[in-house]
Amino acid sequence: MTAQAGCREFTDLDDPIMFSDPYPRYAELRRSAPVSRVRAPLITGGKGKGYMLTRYDDVLAMLADPRFSSDVMRHDPVRRVRWLIPKPIALLTETMVTKDDPDHQRLRRLVHKAFTPKLVAGLADDITRIARQLTEQLARSGEVDLVSDFAVPFPLTVIARLLGVKDQDRDExxxxxxxxxxxxxxxxxxxxxxxxxxxxxxxxxxRLADERRSDPDDGLISQLVRATHEGDKLSDREAIAMIFLLLLAGHDTTSNLIGNSVVALLDHPDQLARLRAEPELLNTGIDELLRFTTPVPVGTLRVALEDVEIAGTRIPKGSRVFGMLISANRDETVFPGADELDLSRNPNKHLAFAFGAHYCLGHHLARLEGRIALTQLLRFDRLELTVPRESLWFRPLVSLRGLESLPMRVG
Known part of the structure; x- marks a missing residue:
């Protein structure tokens, strides 16, 4: 029997329990089937089956291994009919997330200056102002849906400010x-x-990109259309694709982090009490919340460029492979007491922002937004659910982990 022939097939990826409480299933997979075959067309590029990794060390190794390509379209027969893909969807496949070096490094060099720690730190006052305005609205309402009333509009407003979207374009x-x-x-x-x-x-x-070329401001759209490195610059198409990437990566990640973190703190009242007593704990505690909640559960899809063996399983050339960050971040061999929230956990080498060359460029911004949002929410003396905990419903998505709604009473 070949190693691949002995690979277990996991058929429960779309089971409701994998959205509400997937952790016991992933723990069992880490023990007995760290590499498994799955059927998930939306993740595996329409091919149907792929290989799923669940152990921390295997996910880490795969994310850093050049034998696994991020440029799935280049290695997929669907490229032959790429002209059938709607233009706006095709744009989403042309970002640095879906490129290998040297294309990936070229794009990353052109935009990284907008995400340095110093520049991101300079956004803190604006982001705090946005969070305070939203929490003031929550206070006036008393009973709220923390997802639709705060977790969703907060990062959208931040992104609009970051991009330089003018007031007249904000509603659209x-x-x-x-x-x-x-x-x-x-x-x-x-x-x-x-x-x-x-x-x-x-x-x-x-339209906004055209306007910023003739009338630049300090927004990110202006920076993208003017970005240069050693005489190189982004094409118009690349600039638009990058804006899409910033929107999608910056919105859902932060929105899910906020909602999931509030629930995690309510589930761990001892940690909530610690945080209220020691607000500065959030400076490092945000990484524990990222590990514990993992708002983006799955790493970007890879394709094997040659036969590769992982944990005794042969993954054939051309196979789609993805690492379950949500499982890796609960691997008890790396994180003692992995299923417990510990805001003082150190070290905390979580994979919520992936790893390697494709490590999330916006990680400084995501951490800053998370810290500010939770700091403002914790100004409320009362943060309590208005529905039973077991009734909270996570959106049925494999690639994102976030609540449909979060009915709460605040004050």
């Missing part, structure tokens, strides 16, 4: 972003909503 931007991010392509209607929202956003971004 917010509406189209919600249409795009709240339309998971799990049904024909959802896919149509995704394509429609992306197409309208593309037109808006193209």
């Amino acid at each position: 931007f917010h509406g189209l972003c919600l249409k795009l991010t709240q339309s998971p392509p799990t049904s024909p209607r959802g896919f149509v909503g995704l394509v429609t929202g992306a197409a309208r956003l593309t037109k808006l971004f193209e």
